[in-house]
Amino acid sequence: MSRYVYDFIKGNKGLKDLLGGKGANLAEMTRMGLPVPPGFTISTDACREYLRTGSMPAGLLDEVAQHLRMVEEKTGRLLGDAHDPLLLSVRSGGKFSMPGMMETILDIGLRDANVVALARHSGDERFAWDSYRRLIQMFGKTVFDVPGDEFETELAAAREAAGVRSDADLTAAQLQDVVGAYKKVFHAHTGREFPQAAHEQLILAIASVFESWNAERAVLYRRQERIPQDLGTAVNVMAMVFGNRGEDSGTGVAFTRDPATGRRGVYGDYLRNAQGEDVVAGIRNTMSLDDLATIDPKAHRQLLSIMERLEQRYRDLCDIEFTIENGKLWMLQTRVGKRTPAAAFVIAGQLVDEGTITLDEALQRVTGEQLVHLMFPSFDTTAAPEPLATGVPASPGAAVGAVVFDSAAAAAATGPVILVRRETNPDDLPGMIAAQGILTSRGGKTSHAAVVARGMGRTCVCGAEDLEIGADFLTVRGQVIHAGDVISVDGTTGHIFAGSVPVRPSPVVRYFEGELSPMGDPLLSAVQRLLAHADHAARLGVHANADTGLDAERARRFGATGVGLCRTEHMFLGDRRVLVERLILADDDAERDAALAALLPLQRADFVELFTAMDGLPVTIRLIDPPLHEFLPPLEELTARVARAEALGEDPGRDSAVLTAVRRMHEANPMLGLRGVRLGLVVPGLFAMQVRAIAEAAAVRVAAGGDPHPEIMIPLVGAVQELETVRAEAESVLATVTGTPPIRIGTMIEVPRAALTAGEIAEHADFFSFGTNDLTQMTWGFSRDDVEGAFFGKYLELGIFAASPFETLDTGGVGELVRTAVERGRAAHPGLITGVCGEHGGDPASIHFFHHAGLDYVSCSPFRVPIARLEAGRAAT
Ligand code: ADP
Ligand code: MG
Ligand code: MG
Numbered sequence: 001m002s003r004y005v006y007d008f009i010k011g012n013k014g015l016k017d018l019l020g021g022k023g024a025n026l027a028e029m030t031r032m033g034l035p036v037p038p039g040f041t042i043s044t045d046a047c048r049e050y051l052r053t054g055s056m057p058a059g060l061l062d063e064v065a066q067h068l069r070m071v072e073e074k075t076g077r078l079l080g081d082a083h084d085p086l087l088l089s090v091r092s093g094g095k096f097s098m099p100g101m102m103e104t105i106l107d108i109g110l111r112d113a114n115v116v117a118l119a120r121h122s123g124d125e126r127f128a129w130d131s132y133r134r135l136i137q138m139f140g141k142t143v144f145d146v147p148g149d150e151f152e153t154e155l156a157a158a159r160e161a162a163g164v165r166s167d168a169d170l171t172a173a174q175l176q177d178v179v180g181a182y183k184k185v186f187h188a189h190t191g192r193e194f195p196q197a198a199h200e201q202l203i204l205a206i207a208s209v210f211e212s213w214n215a216e217r218a219v220l221y222r223r224q225e226r227i228p229q230d231l232g233t234a235v236n237v238m239a240m241v242f243g244n245r246g247e248d249s250g251t252g253v254a255f256t257r258d259p260a261t262g263r264r265g266v267y268g269d270y271l272r273n274a275q276g277e278d279v280v281a282g283i284r285n286t287m288s289l290d291d292l293a294t295i296d297p298k299a300h301r302q303l304l305s306i307m308e309r310l311e312q313r314y315r316d317l318c319d320i321e322f323t324i325e326n327g328k329l330w331m332l333q334t335r336v337g338k339r340t341p342a343a344a345f346v347i348a349g350q351l352v353d354e355g356t357i358t359l360d361e362a363l364q365r366v367t368g369e370q371l372v373h374l375m376f377p378s379f380d381t382t383a384a385p386e387p388l389a390t391g392v393p394a395s396p397g398a399a400v401g402a403v404v405f406d407s408a409a410a411a412a413a414t415g416p417v418i419l420v421r422r423e424t425n426p427d428d429l430p431g432m433i434a435a436q437g438i439l440t441s442r443g444g445k446t447s448h449a450a451v452v453a454r455g456m457g458r459t460c461v462c463g464a465e466d467l468e469i470g471a472d473f474l475t476v477r478g479q480v481i482h483a484g485d486v487i488s489v490d491g492t493t494g495h496i497f498a499g500s501v502p503v504r505p506s507p508v509v510r511y512f513e514g515e516l517s518p519m520g521d522p523l524l525s526a527v528q529r530l531l532a533h534a535d536h537a538a539r540l541g542v543h544a545n546a547d548t549g550l551d552a553e554r555a556r557r558f559g560a561t562g563v564g565l566c567r568t569e570h571m572f573l574g575d576r577r578v579l580v581e582r583l584i585l586a587d588d589d590a591e592r593d594a595a596l597a598a599l600l601p602l603q604r605a606d607f608v609e610l611f612t613a614m615d616g617l618p619v620t621i622r623l624i625d626p627p628l629h630e631f632l633p634p635l636e637e638l639t640a641r642v643a644r645a646e647a648l649g650e651d652p653g654r655d656s657a658v659l660t661a662v663r664r665m666h667e668a669n670p671m672l673g674l675r676g677v678r679l680g681l682v683v684p685g686l687f688a689m690q691v692r693a694i695a696e697a698a699a700v701r702v703a704a705g706g707d708p709h710p711e712i713m714i715p716l717v718g719a720v721q722e723l724e725t726v727r728a729e730a731e732s733v734l735a736t737v738t739g740t741p742p743i744r745i746g747t748m749i750e751v752p753r754a755a756l757t758a759g760e761i762a763e764h765a766d767f768f769s770f771g772t773n774d775l776t777q778m779t780w781g782f783s784r785d786d787v788e789g790a791f792f793g794k795y796l797e798l799g800i801f802a803a804s805p806f807e808t809l810d811t812g813g814v815g816e817l818v819r820t821a822v823e824r825g826r827a828a829h830p831g832l833i834t835g836v837c838g839e840h841g842g843d844p845a846s847i848h849f850f851h852h853a854g855l856d857y858v859s860c861s862p863f864r865v866p867i868a869r870l871e872a873g874r875a876a877t
Contacts, residue, residue, distance in 0.1 A: 008039055241324040392462050545565040808846055
């Protein structure tokens, strides 16, 4: 009875939690009867236990010994045998793939006493010494932390002495000398001889694979990829097969489709007379699978047929590692392969065409995040030079600009700039806003630069460690770049290029805009088809946040079925600012009414435009929300102007009246001050003017044969009495306008109190729209503008947040308020319409939450509408 150890034949691909991805898939291949060397998997349970106690779990070593006997029987060889030894590989493999993060040790079981015997028995002396030197190197590095480059130095010295360029050209005798040199390196660092007991080697290797779970780079990688830290790794122990046994041997990697484009047909690289990582390490030139067909047609045929079976079994693109030993093919690894966002869409479409998966399943094979990547402009890679360096791709996009090294220079620049910093802090904010792109040499996906750039939708590459950043120049691999030099930064790949690389608009966006036809284009037709299916499957509608007719038209082309939020305050800016100033400064009713009367036709015209663009679809208009003093000049500036005028003995004129008003209206915390419905109740006539503009605009459209569906939305309500009062006023205005369609009146739910009293509020509301930006600020008690750059990076790093609550809805707190409000609102008012108009309406994870909370629609920026459509469909399938 095994507690911790499972023979490959016992597992299957469903057991990733227990056996890790690699182990589960080795088991699956073994079950399929594919040629997998015999072996077993030590479960993640054992690893967690080891990491908890610091020693091998009770009984584990006995179990290992027992399963080892099975491997020895199957191979007819014994571990540590002096004549024809069994050699083993010990490989890490957690539930989620963490490429290159943890350890693998090959050729365990070789020692002084059997390396010569192995040479004799295999008839290949060179192979035996090469394997032994690899073991000492990997084992020394992994188990005893011997610096890897000391081994590399010895190997390079041996190549030089022999006058050869490749390790493969070293003779057996030369490799034997390398082994001698390696042992000296090992001894110098560990103070002991290289372990000569094969079983000791095995146990030390298992322990060090367990420990590699907590290696610094592995911890960091998991943090960045949001992989839980407590899963642990499984350990796979399997018989070695040898690709380094001459020209009829070799090792390779292959994909069942092209992981870059999704094109059908197998892709792969093969390296003759090589072992393990040699293929990916790029030390020698590899050959293609087609070349393999000419040198070993039998193995090639078998490989292709296995790849086809794997695709059928996994019903998806698979990548594999294989080895050929003296003409015999062995499978060493497979998994559902990673792919580019474009390939993900293309392959999902192909698999539907091939009858392998349904459209519902195809939706699960792509993500909104992938669609985001496809919707940003990209660099024309055919025209791109070699990258100067590569950092962490923190926020997508393609940015080109002149290098600036400080925030002030960025803010002052007239042309496009790239802000380059070692790392950023809140003082850099103005520069980050002004820059086209942000580049740092330190920090990962949760650094200040990354968090803030993503929040602003700015292109960002961070942690480009090859950059040495000085005060007004940077050096990268010996090349110097001065302030003002142009560079190009690719936030999707992390590449940094010298000079200006041509930017290609996204073909997917051009398709949405109607500029490209999807016909004959595998990517665009897959996008079209999957979005159509998402729309069909979705229960959530997708509306857009749009303030102008142009925005609304664009949103409609991107598939929005309404405007979920029109922010009217944008309509008070620019030339109209003076009118608002007049309204605020009005001393009596007559002055105020005159100001309102001047604003009315302007507002009406805005709405006519919007209703025209969204003809036949709902348009939700929010009455003015921000504090009025936002429309007046800043206090400091005004005070200075008035003081200067007075000092010069001049008349400050209007400025002094404005200053008085600004002083009167000054708020210590405007976010929580006189705004939204409070403003509407305090400034007579303001809301009424807006309601009239909406009603008259609708009547204009109806008279013109249009089909407007206006909805009036009251912001920042916290008490039902606020809504009742405003609603009564609005209804009395509506009653005076003739020829209008029915107009719904609803409220935003963005104050926690509104969510809690949603039952009462719903009795006076036709709809709820959750303003999750404010709701998040008010629930957490922090203001987005002030905190995002200040401490979010730290919070993410400490794991207090899994993601910024402004990017992804905090389901435990804010989400609970949403759920409560929907429930209480619907109970009091069956048929109440519910939607979301905060930033979260375009965020994939949040959309899934809103779907399950039973909302009717989400509303997001026009650009994110396709992403929301896709995710709304995915949530429903
Ligand atoms: P990673 O997860 O980093 O890819 P692997 O565990 O796959 O690490 O192992 C690294 C390399 O060692 C791979 O190229 C693999 O093919 C090779 N390898 C692992 N086990 C064996 C084995 N039993 N025989 C021959 N080569 C092996
Ligand atoms: Mg591998
Ligand atoms: Mg709000």
